[in-house]
Amino acid sequence: MSSSRIKILIINFFLLSFIISVKLFYWQIISGEKLSAQAESQYQSLRVIPGSRGLIHTSDNFPIINNREIYNLFINQQRDYSLSGENLDRLVAILEPDETLKEKMKIEIKNKFENRDLAWSYLAKSIVKEQKQSIENLKIKGLDFESEEKRDYPEASMSAHLLGFVGKNSIGSNQGYFGLEGYYDRELRSRSGTIEMEKDAFGISIPIGKTVENQAIVGRDLYLYLDRGIQFMVEEKLKLALTKYGAKAGLVVIIDPKTGGLISSASFPNYDPGNYSSTDRMLFPDPVVSQTFEPGSVFKVLVMASALNEGVIKVDEQCSQCFGPRVIGEYTVRTWDDKYHPNSTMTEILQHSDNIGMVYVAEKLGRQKLYRDLNNFGIGQLTNVDLTGEINIPLRSPEKWADIDLATISFGQGVAVTPIEMVSAVGAIANGGKLLEPHAVNKITDSEKTMEIRPKIIRQPITETTAKVMTELMVSATQYGEAKWAAPKGYRIAGKTGTAQIPIAGHYDSQKTIASFVGFAPADNPKFVMLVSLTEPTSSPWGSETAAPLWFDIAKEIFKIRGILPS
Amino acid sequence: MFSVAKMVVVSLVATNGIEINQLEKQTNSIKQENKSLSEEISRLSSIRRVVDEAMKLGFTNNSPVVSLSQAAPLALR
Numbered sequence: 001m002s003s004s005r006i007k008i009l010i011i012n013f014f015l016l017s018f019i020i021s022v023k024l025f026y027w028q029i030i031s032g033e034k035l036s037a038q039a040e041s042q043y044q045s046l047r048v049i050p051g052s053r054g055l056i057h058t059s060d061n062f063p064i065i066n067n068r069e070i071y072n073l074f075i076n077q078q079r080d081y082s083l084s085g086e087n088l089d090r091l092v093a094i095l096e097p098d099e100t101l102k103e104k105m106k107i108e109i110k111n112k113f114e115n116r117d118l119a120w121s122y123l124a125k126s127i128v129k130e131q132k133q134s135i136e137n138l139k140i141k142g143l144d145f146e147s148e149e150k151r152d153y154p155e156a157s158m159s160a161h162l163l164g165f166v167g168k169n170s171i172g173s174n175q176g177y178f179g180l181e182g183y184y185d186r187e188l189r190s191r192s193g194t195i196e197m198e199k200d201a202f203g204i205s206i207p208i209g210k211t212v213e214n215q216a217i218v219g220r221d222l223y224l225y226l227d228r229g230i231q232f233m234v235e236e237k238l239k240l241a242l243t244k245y246g247a248k249a250g251l252v253v254i255i256d257p258k259t260g261g262l263i264s265s266a267s268f269p270n271y272d273p274g275n276y277s278s279t280d281r282m283l284f285p286d287p288v289v290s291q292t293f294e295p296g297s298v299f300k301v302l303v304m305a306s307a308l309n310e311g312v313i314k315v316d317e318q319c320s321q322c323f324g325p326r327v328i329g330e331y332t333v334r335t336w337d338d339k340y341h342p343n344s345t346m347t348e349i350l351q352h353s354d355n356i357g358m359v360y361v362a363e364k365l366g367r368q369k370l371y372r373d374l375n376n377f378g379i380g381q382l383t384n385v386d387l388t389g390e391i392n393i394p395l396r397s398p399e400k401w402a403d404i405d406l407a408t409i410s411f412g413q414g415v416a417v418t419p420i421e422m423v424s425a426v427g428a429i430a431n432g433g434k435l436l437e438p439h440a441v442n443k444i445t446d447s448e449k450t451m452e453i454r455p456k457i458i459r460q461p462i463t464e465t466t467a468k469v470m471t472e473l474m475v476s477a478t479q480y481g482e483a484k485w486a487a488p489k490g491y492r493i494a495g496k497t498g499t500a501q502i503p504i505a506g507h508y509d510s511q512k513t514i515a516s517f518v519g520f521a522p523a524d525n526p527k528f529v530m531l532v533s534l535t536e537p538t539s540s541p542w543g544s545e546t547a548a549p550l551w552f553d554i555a556k557e558i559f560k561i562r563g564i565l566p567s
Numbered sequence: 568m569f570s571v572a573k574m575v576v577v578s579l580v581a582t583n584g585i586e587i588n589q590l591e592k593q594t595n596s597i598k599q600e601n602k603s604l605s606e607e608i609s610r611l612s613s614i615r616r617v618v619d620e621a622m623k624l625g626f627t628n629n630s631p632v633v634s635l636s637q638a639a640p641l642a643l644r
């Protein structure tokens with residue numbers, strides 16, 4: 001072989017090696033990742049396992065919040081697609097029930113089918129299973145569905161404020177807002193998982209192949225103290241009462257005094273959590289924890305209980321100043337009906353809801369003790385209820401109280417509390433003097449464990465003996481007070497009416513009131529503590545003529561539902 | 568011996584891919600159906616629906632409970 005031929009062979013050999021090296025460099029370094037991904041997609045299958053958000057159950061294990069599968073309909077323009085005029089009519093008939101909007105939808109869908117530039121585009125969102133099946137039956141080429149879970153409310157807007165809702169956050173992920181959805185978002189939240197498996201040429205999984213599994217995280221379920229039957233009844237009665245008494249708003253909170261569990265919590269006006277986006281945002285916060293009110297006469301029970309507990313007054317002690325109005329500084333304090341009861345006992349002061357008598361009690365107690373005792377009842381503090389948005393207005397320091405402040409606080413004006421704060425404080429009287437932390441959730445479960453939330457005693461603001469004495473005073477206030485006409489016969493109910501004036505633009509409006517009633521029953525073995533509050537009732541401004549009858553009406557139903565017999 | 572046993576097991580399992588796929592599909596479809604039925608049960612057993620249905624069937628609210636506070640009268644003779 002001549003040397004030139006050998007040279008040509010060597011050159012060709014190096015040239016070929018160079019080309020192969022370049023090609024290998026291109027495959028392995030430049031396109032390596034892309035080609036690996038393409039290869040992986042040929043022999044590996046990826047399956048997404050959706051994680052479901054935790055459910056919320058009432059005390060009868062009913063899922064008051066469920067998850068529902070919904071579907072988004074889109075045209076997959078990477079596939080062959082077409083739509084006949086006849087199918088367009090049928091499709092629109094399935095998607096749009098409103099006749100006036102059908103024509104508009106037809107044009108939109110037609111335009112999307114004709115636009116060849118898009119890879120895919122949505123035709124409809126949040127359609128239900130029945131609609132999906134009807135659309136599938138049309139066998140329209142190029143249509144696809146993607147599924148997602150949406151919160152479902154089998155009892156519609158029941159307990160809307162308590163439950164809250166799930167919306168999208170700034171990065172488009174599901175997030176709970178307000179109520180329990182907001183407070184327990186971390187527990188309820190889920191995360192999707194994946195399974196990567198090797199597959200054969202026909203796309204069938206290879207059982208002995210490599211499998212990589214990222215487990216889906218399913219949200220934890222909540223079990224509430226909420227009694228669904230009582231909640232339904234309460235909401236029905238509250239709705240009727242708002243119309244009957246012409247009130248602007250109203251709420252009812254019921255707790256179990258022995259556990260602090262929220263048996264019922266209702267407030268109107270409310271909203272539909274399944275359609276929260278079309279609701280006025282002002283309605284989202286739960287008034288039970290996020291709104292304060294001046295409690296008025298219902299507050300007298302706390303002041304009286306404090307004075308009895310401190311031993312500064314006795315039940316049969318006579319009020320030496322109850323003969324007429326009291327002048328304190330530049331103010332004159334009167335009774336609500338301008339009638340006066342000289343030498344009233346403490347029992348009679350509560351029966352008559354006597355402001356002058358309460359000023360007498362508060363003056364005996366003094367600023368420092370009243371301030372300390374009200375704080376012990378949790379007034380001015382957060383109750384730490386497990387609901388989003390709880391607020392508190394701390395009591396002003398007693399050093400800053402003028403004489404008139406001590407007087408007005410004694411009958412519940414000039415002090416602001418949330419409904420949950422008020423009902424918890426009265427719950428301490430019903431619970432032998434022990435103040436409990438209120439709770440909506442009884443237990444939290446996941447597939448591995450159940451976490452029970454046990455009743456938590458915060459402190460004991462009054463002794464058991466004081467609680468018993470105070471209960472008798474409240475029973476007497478119900479039996480002989482202004483609301484005695486509405487009280488059910490045969491039951492010992494400890495309660496107190498309240499009619500508070502509303503401060504508007506720096507002064508109290510004489511026409512606008514918050515009518516309320518707080519109490520517990522049966523007095524000797526309390527099964528529930530309830531607060532009823534009606535804002536600006538127009539049929540009568542008085543709690544004894546509006547909130548009290550509603551309280552008794554609800555109590556009678558609870559007696560029936562819980563099988564509580566007359567004493 | 569171990570290798571032979573392993574080969575036998577692998578060859579037996581390797582052909583079960585189709586069956587496993589079918590079982591997976593079946594499991595998913597049953598899970599889906601179970602979920603749908605749970606939703607249906609919740610919807611049908613909501614108090615609002617039960618009350619509406621009861622009213623349609625002619626049920627009324629129960630009358631107030633009357634409690635007798637004294638001993639029932641006895642026939643004297």
